[in-house]
Amino acid sequence: xSPQNYTFMFFGFTVAWLIVIGYVISIALREKxxxxxxxxxxxxxxxxxxxxx
Amino acid sequence: xxxKIIVTLTAVAGLILAWNLYRIFLQVPDEAxxxxxxxxxxxxxxxxxxxxxxxxxxxFSAIGYLVTKDLRFDSIAASVNEVSLALASxxxxxxxxxxxxxxxxxxxxxxxxxxxxVCWLIYVxxxxxRRAIDxxxxxxxxxxxxxxxxxxxxxxxxxxxxxxxxxxxxPVLEIRGGGGMAPxxxxxxxxxxxxxxxxxxxxxxxxxxxxxxxxxxxxxRRHAHxx
Numbered sequence: 001x002s003p004q005n006y007t008f009m010f011f012g013f014t015v016a017w018l019i020v021i022g023y024v025i026s027i028a029l030r031e032k033x034x035x036x037x038x039x040x041x042x043x044x045x046x047x048x049x050x051x052x053x
Numbered sequence: 054x055x056x057k058i059i060v061t062l063t064a065v066a067g068l069i070l071a072w073n074l075y076r077i078f079l080q081v082p083d084e085a086x087x088x089x090x091x092x093x094x095x096x097x098x099x100x101x102x103x104x105x106x107x108x109x110x111x112x113f114s115a116i117g118y119l120v121t122k123d124l125r126f127d128s129i130a131a132s133v134n135e136v137s138l139a140l141a142s143x144x145x146x147x148x149x150x151x152x153x154x155x156x157x158x159x160x161x162x163x164x165x166x167x168x169x170x171v172c173w174l175i176y177v178x179x180x181x182x183r184r185a186i187d188x189x190x191x192x193x194x195x196x197x198x199x200x201x202x203x204x205x206x207x208x209x210x211x212x213x214x215x216x217x218x219x220x221x222x223x224p225v226l227e228i229r230g231g232g233g234m235a236p237x238x239x240x241x242x243x244x245x246x247x248x249x250x251x252x253x254x255x256x257x258x259x260x261x262x263x264x265x266x267x268x269x270x271x272x273x274r275r276h277a278h279x280x
Contacts, residue, residue, distance in 0.1 A: 005088045005154055012093040012150040016100070016143045020252075023139040027259055034266045041273040048277050 055258060062255040069248035076241045084238075093151045098226075099246035100143040101169075103253050105207055107137030108176070112204045115197035127193035128264035129257075130200055131183060136256045138176045140249065145173060156220060164213040165221035172210050175203045189271060 077095050084091035111133040118126035148166070153159050160166065179199050186192035214223050215230075226242075227233035234242070 005090045008150055008154045009089045009092055012090075012147045013096065015146045015150065016096040019139060019143050019146065023136075024256070027256065027263070030263060031259070034263055034270070038266055038270055038273075041270050041277065044277045045273050 055262065059255045059258050062251045062258075066248040066251040066255070069244055069251075073241045073244050073248065081238055081241060087155060090151060090154045093147050094225075095242055095245050097144055097147040097151060098242060099249045100140045100147070102246055103249045104137040104140035104144060105211065106250070107133045107140065107253060107257075108172075108200075108204060108207055111137065111200050115200040118193055118197045122190075124189060124193055124268055125265070127189075127197065128261055128268065130197065132257050132260035132264055134176055134179055134200060135260055136253050138173070138180070139256075140253065141169075141173050141176065145169065152220075161220050163220040164217040165210065165219075168206060168210045168213050172203065172206045175199070175206060179203065189268065 073095070077092050081092070083089050111130040114126045114130035114133065117123070118130065148169075149159050152161070179196055182199060183192055183196050186195065214221055224231035225234065226239070233239070
């Protein structure tokens with residue numbers, strides 16, 4: 001078998017892992033943004049309720 | 054509790070994957086005709102089966118939404134479809150790399166490859182549709198319908214290697230009526246399937262919680278605008 005066979009095998013495994021890692025990173029970033037947004041909206045609601053009183 | 058389940062699933066999946074990498078590279082021999090490149094099967098096939106499982110779970114969740122109108126079913130369907138789409142992308146990419154060595158081409162419009170690519174495009178479209186609609190109930194209803202119809206293509210993908218004999222090989226695994234693999238070579242494939250299934254479950258749990266957070270944010274925004 002040609003050395004290209006091994007190169008492409010590692011290439012395939014690398015791509016599979018990169019997709020998994022990239023997806024996990026995207027989930028982590030979204031989690032961070034969602035938490036920030038949730039805190040911001042909660043503060044907005046609290047401020048709105050205080051103004052109403 | 055949810056965090057404990059996520060951590061446990063990820064840790065066990067990680068251990069299985071690491072142990073399997075050792076087996077795949079150091080214990081499993083090269084395939085007689087294909088050589089080392091055949092090892093791509095250990096990611097290509099488990100990722101495909103896990104993604105199909107996910108797409109069907111999402112379909113049942115979509116039906117659940119249409120029946121009950123409970124947005125939690127929509128959150129589950131969206132989360133499961135997203136994780137399954139990531140796994141389907143692994144299948145597409147690894148298949149293309151495998152094909153480059155075995156067939157000498159990156160891609161061909163073979164029925165299996167084409168139907169899988171169409172399936173992938175449908176689910177990409179599913180997320181484009183979700184982004185395009187702001188109203189949560191309209192978004193949930195339309196994406197549920199698309200999720201149900203998309204599953205028809207999965208049947209085509211699954212059966213295409215039996216109905217058409219073209220570039221993609223026919224069934225290999227015994228469970229699908231193929232000739233089967235040597236037990237020592239087949240076992241890591243099923244272990245990888247289990248590991249990917251556990252990893253996918255952990256990711257789905259995280260994504261479902263995020264979708265619930267989005268609903269909470271939407272509700273709070275509506276509440277804030279009411280002032």
